[in-house]
Amino acid sequence: MTEPAPQVTGSHVATTPDKKVDEARRARTARRYAAERRFEYMGLAAVMSAGAFLVILLWTIVGNAIPALTYNYVSLPINLEVDDLTQTNAIEYDFRKIVRAGLTEAVPNVSGRRETRKLRRIISSGAAIELRSEVASDPSLIGKKSDIWLPLSDTADLYLKNLMGDITRPESQRKISDSEIGWIDDLKGQGKIETRFNSIFFTHGASREPEMAGIWGAVVGSFLTLLVTLVLSVPIGVAAAIYLEEFAPKNRITDIIEININNLAAVPSIVFGLLGLSFFLAGVNLGWFTIGGFFPRSAAITGGTVLALMTLPTVIIASRASIKSVPPSIREAALGIGASKVQATFHHVLPLAMPGILTGTIIGMAGALGETAPLLLIGMVAFIVDIPGGLTEPATVLPVQIYMWADFPETAFRQKTAAAIMILLAFLICMNAFAVWLRNKFERRW
């Protein structure tokens, strides 16, 4: 690109003796190149600052999230040689006493009520439940005495992860007492504390106890919700796009429809939440009867329907653009040998438009996956402990779970929030990568 410049000036020198003109021209060229370079640097700076922000964002999220991926467990001598525990009642048996006994055995010489209570604080309040599920999955433990790994409490865990802040502060100003620290260090010294992969986080639903709270409920909720969104918005959206592009007459009515679809795509998502609240949940009273109002609160089917309404314009617009980009010559070719309009559309236009439609759909779905506001309005922000088992059961979704956790005061939830964000981002990146892959795989071939 820089090659021809001196040549031009050279020939110029040779043909015109006018030095002034020549200099002016050279100055102009120099200015032009300088402007070009300036623009290049500005662009580079913009890209670099964007990249820096991205790195900072990921750094803080991942840095916060990593501690949430592991958890500290303590090995306690658990005596399951008790009279009232049998194979049959193990699922409902209260293991609290047994856990406490094991704790006392592991840390002997604790006297006084106060100290005993402190000691109990180093182990998770969910330890008994964990023990129960352990016994349920391995009934041979019953009637024996064995060392079993149980989760520590969140304070003990944070202390071990060095996330307690300054421990040299006076005892009254921190959440963990001197004696607790002493016991934990002691157990650690004996090799009875181990950092493990935090499987609770990936398998449990919501909980008020940070160490028992997991992301699985929200993941399942998100999956069910998106399933509803997908099943509703794709067929309706694609059908609408096909009709508008291929069959509808081009007149004022279709113009108005087109404008409104574009407007709907720009409507803030919370408005769709309001629609869901007033129509799907409350119903519109028309005097002698009510329309709507038949949807269950907080359920995936309701959330999915609201998100489907929200994604529909995106799907329709993407599908229309994709259908429009199929060259008319393909339609003419099909019609020219006697294919009907429907045949031309479904045999030739749609297959060619499919990658674009899928890409648009996936991007719409990714948007729905990250959506929070409309779901808050239809009650998906409720505190739901059980993992949803169906479309009509109360559920929550990933972004709402993040929103709730971000609000909890316990330090341990801060890590969980970051970990949940990481998981959400991972899903989004996967979806977008899939969209890119689809686009590349079905590169236009005409």
Added chain:
Amino acid sequence: MDAMVQPMTATATQTETETETETVKIRSRDVHVFYGDNEAIKGVDLDIKEKQVTALIGPSGCGKSTFLRCINRMNDTIDVCRVTGKIEIDGQDIYQPDVNVVDLRADVGMVFQKPNPFPKSIFENVAYGPRIHGLAKNKNDMAGIVEKSLKRAGLWEEVKDRLDEPGTGLSGGQQQRLCIARAIAVSPSVILMDEPCSALDPIATAIVEELIDELRQRFTIVIVTHSMQQAARVSQETAFFHLGDIVETGFTDDIFTNPKDPRTESYISGKIG
């Protein structure tokens, strides 16, 4: 069927020295075409004879394509387009409401200006038409139709070993012959061609022109072209269009050597168009 009709016309042309005895395949009377308020065709009367090549020539924008697309009702797909008047094929008015457009287009095939094979395999390109019209009873039958069509389009030798490769991977001239094969696979009686060689290089053009000359044995061909030489080379009859009207029709040789209308003359001599 072809075999029976073929010798008869051959003898007819030989013995009775090219006169009105040849059957008229397509008869158009007072055809007007409107795009909204714009009248693109202003009352065209034209007889197109069976198993001949009729060339439509004229300056661009004069309505050649528009008229051609009336013959297989491709104009139906344009919302603003309205056709009045009468076009008969074998005596049947194709604009009657009881005419099935799908059947009409199977009988009147079309080849477009830019080669437009489907982005599918060569085989699929040819087989698609027979399949949607249910012309093949089984796979063997279909393979036979595809082979016959490709042979008639003069493409078989070049593609017989790669029928499952995409049709869009062929050269421009081959693609256009594939489109011709696709059109004749549904056994039409008429083939419409809208400047079929305008996107091709001279060698591919020569091959396609030769092919058109061969196809005349079996099909009635109407070809739009703006190349005088091409019209002279491939057609027996020529209709000269000007501003939506037919100015002159007749034997190609007569029109080119002895044009009656001054507009035709100036077009042929390169003054307009």
